[in-house]
Amino acid sequence: MKDFQVSEDILPIAKFKTNASSLLKDLNTSRRSIVITQHGKPVGVVISPKDYDFLVNRNKFLDAISEGLKDSNDKNIVSDEDFKKKLDAEFGKFEI
Numbered sequence: 001m002k003d004f005q006v007s008e009d010i011l012p013i014a015k016f017k018t019n020a021s022s023l024l025k026d027l028n029t030s031r032r033s034i035v036i037t038q039h040g041k042p043v044g045v046v047i048s049p050k051d052y053d054f055l056v057n058r059n060k061f062l063d064a065i066s067e068g069l070k071d072s073n074d075k076n077i078v079s080d081e082d083f084k085k086k087l088d089a090e091f092g093k094f095e096i
Helices: 013-030 049-073 080-091
Strands: 010-012 034-038 041-046
Touching: 010 013, 013 034, 013 041
Parallel strands: 010 034
Antiparallel strands: 034 041
């Protein structure tokens, strides 16, 4: 995502409706989000599909890290040796 430009990227909903086609076309090339307002208050944000995917995947990654850190802090961990024994018991011994 590129830097937000207050003078260009905040639009009243009427202007968004009128220019939706060209605004959405430009969204993918400019990579800047658009804030849509109604009665002077923000009511929505439009971002490119690429930026949306990035944000969703980033949040999943950060959530996984937080979960791992919480498990570590709670001592909810398994040693490598115990994990290998569990895998061997479940799936058989792995040999190269």
